Amino acid sequence: MYLFHIRTYGCQMNERDSEALSCLLEAYGHQSVTEEESADVLIFNTCSVRDQAERKVLGKIGIMKRLKAQKPALKIGIIGCMAQRLGESLFEKLPHVDFVVGTGQMNQVPEFFTRIAAGETHLSALSLEVEEAELSGHQGQSLTSYISVMRGCDQFCTYCIVPHTRGREKSRPIPDIVKEVREQVDGGSREVLLLGQNITAYGVAEARKEGIYTPEFSAFADLLQALQEIPGLLRIRFTSPHVRYMNQKFIETVCRLPKVCKAFHIPLQSGSNRMLAAMNRGYTAEEYLQCIEGIRSLAPQAVFSTDIIVGFPGETPEEFEQTRQVMHQVQYDMAYIFRYSQREGTRAAKTLKDDVPENEKMERNQILLSELSEGVEKRNKAYLGKTVEVLLEGKSKRNEERWTGRTDLNKVCVFPPVEGFHPGQLCQVKIGRTTANSLFGDIIQA
Ligand code: SF4
Numbered sequence: 001m002y003l004f005h006i007r008t009y010g011c012q013m014n015e016r017d018s019e020a021l022s023c024l025l026e027a028y029g030h031q032s033v034t035e036e037e038s039a040d041v042l043i044f045n046t047c048s049v050r051d052q053a054e055r056k057v058l059g060k061i062g063i064m065k066r067l068k069a070q071k072p073a074l075k076i077g078i079i080g081c082m083a084q085r086l087g088e089s090l091f092e093k094l095p096h097v098d099f100v101v102g103t104g105q106m107n108q109v110p111e112f113f114t115r116i117a118a119g120e121t122h123l124s125a126l127s128l129e130v131e132e133a134e135l136s137g138h139q140g141q142s143l144t145s146y147i148s149v150m151r152g153c154d155q156f157c158t159y160c161i162v163p164h165t166r167g168r169e170k171s172r173p174i175p176d177i178v179k180e181v182r183e184q185v186d187g188g189s190r191e192v193l194l195l196g197q198n199i200t201a202y203g204v205a206e207a208r209k210e211g212i213y214t215p216e217f218s219a220f221a222d223l224l225q226a227l228q229e230i231p232g233l234l235r236i237r238f239t240s241p242h243v244r245y246m247n248q249k250f251i252e253t254v255c256r257l258p259k260v261c262k263a264f265h266i267p268l269q270s271g272s273n274r275m276l277a278a279m280n281r282g283y284t285a286e287e288y289l290q291c292i293e294g295i296r297s298l299a300p301q302a303v304f305s306t307d308i309i310v311g312f313p314g315e316t317p318e319e320f321e322q323t324r325q326v327m328h329q330v331q332y333d334m335a336y337i338f339r340y341s342q343r344e345g346t347r348a349a350k351t352l353k354d355d356v357p358e359n360e361k362m363e364r365n366q367i368l369l370s371e372l373s374e375g376v377e378k379r380n381k382a383y384l385g386k387t388v389e390v391l392l393e394g395k396s397k398r399n400e401e402r403w404t405g406r407t408d409l410n411k412v413c414v415f416p417p418v419e420g421f422h423p424g425q426l427c428q429v430k431i432g433r434t435t436a437n438s439l440f441g442d443i444i445q446a
Pocket residue numbers: 153154155156157160161162163197198242
């Protein structure tokens with residue numbers, strides 16, 4: 001039996017993979033520990049999206065060489081996207097690493113534990129063919145369960161490494177997902193966050209293979225409908241949709257189903273059609289705005305968040321202005337704004353010159369960030385004196401004497417505890433103060 005510790009870098013998909021892998025290893029009799037120092041096996045679940053993320057984890061594992069010299073029994077494994085991308089070359093850079101496992105082969109890790117215990121080293125499993133059985137275990141009970149509904153991405157945006165590290169799209173059957181969600185709800189979860197790199201393409205690859213794909217197809221809408229029926233589940237969120245597959249069936253379904261939260265994260269990336277084409281996003285700014293308007297016409301309360309890249313190769317000041325204009329038009333509640341940086345292995349890195357100066361990228365980034373924050377702060381003021389429904393999550397991380405929770409529109413609310421209320425419960429909170437990030441108020445007792 002090994003004591004293991006998984007350190008996770010990157011996105012929610014990686015967090016979910018780490019959780020499922022921990023469950024699998026525990027089922028084999030190994031034990032997860034929270035302290036790195038107490039572990040016999042250290043596993044690094046890595047991210048490749050940005051160069052900086054890779055450098056950070058390579059630096060951290062490099063330092064482990066000294067630790068391993070002091071503690072020779074210590075075993076080190078690298079899993080996830082960076083493991084997939086760099087593969088066995090990691091053994092040359094970091095000879096003290098014992099195993100490397102890619103994104104589709106996590107099921108191999110228990111067997112690798114047995115083999116490293118028998119003295120083997122430099123083991124690798126890197127095929128992108130996802131194993132038949134999806135890892136679906138969950139650790140403990142949390143109010144929000146992360147549920148991976150599909151893997152991979154077939155979109156091949158020119159700047160993105162994900163299709164190269166996570167492989168082609170593969171969706172899980174609806175009954176398997178419903179079963180997993182039911183179990184989580186029976187165990188106390190009240191909210192699910194459905195995960196997929198290109199989630200609106202859920203089921204599309206399978207439908208294409210069967211020859212039943214049409215522009216009206218949306219298996220993701222069918223999945224949402226099936227989850228809506230689960231008693232005890234209060235809220236459904238998902239990330240990340242792609243405009244290319246947001247057809248009328250999808251729009252009507254997300255707006256109609258009461259459990260689907262009306263806070264949507266819809267990556268824009270750029271407001272310039274020339275940039276969108278260079279990124280291979282597969283939609284225009286006009287089509288993007290049509291989706292937003294389609295949702296707003298059926299669910300006027302809907303709010304939006306997004307991802308933006310500034311300084312993509314060749315982005316002119318006018319094209320940046322177009323992004324700024326779309327941001328003004330949509331009035332996002334939140335945005336992840338990235339300065340473009342080349343990722344080795346992507347089409348953009350091979351074919352496009354990273355020609356926007358770094359100071360220009362920084363300036364564009366700053367402009368969008370400050371306009372975003374100003375807008376959110378102003379719009380949050382509209383909540384003053386209003387009562388909102390909050391899913392109570394527990395103690396606030398910033399102030400343990402306060403509770404925190406979120407509205408279905410994903411607004412963080414902070415309020416004093418009230419006896420008789422508990423995490424997992426919906427409560428009514430009257431808002432007395434707002435900032436750009438949070439709403440503050442008091443629970444109203446019936
Ligand atoms: S849709 Fe584009 S950005 Fe998103 S994971 Fe796929 S390739 Fe990457």
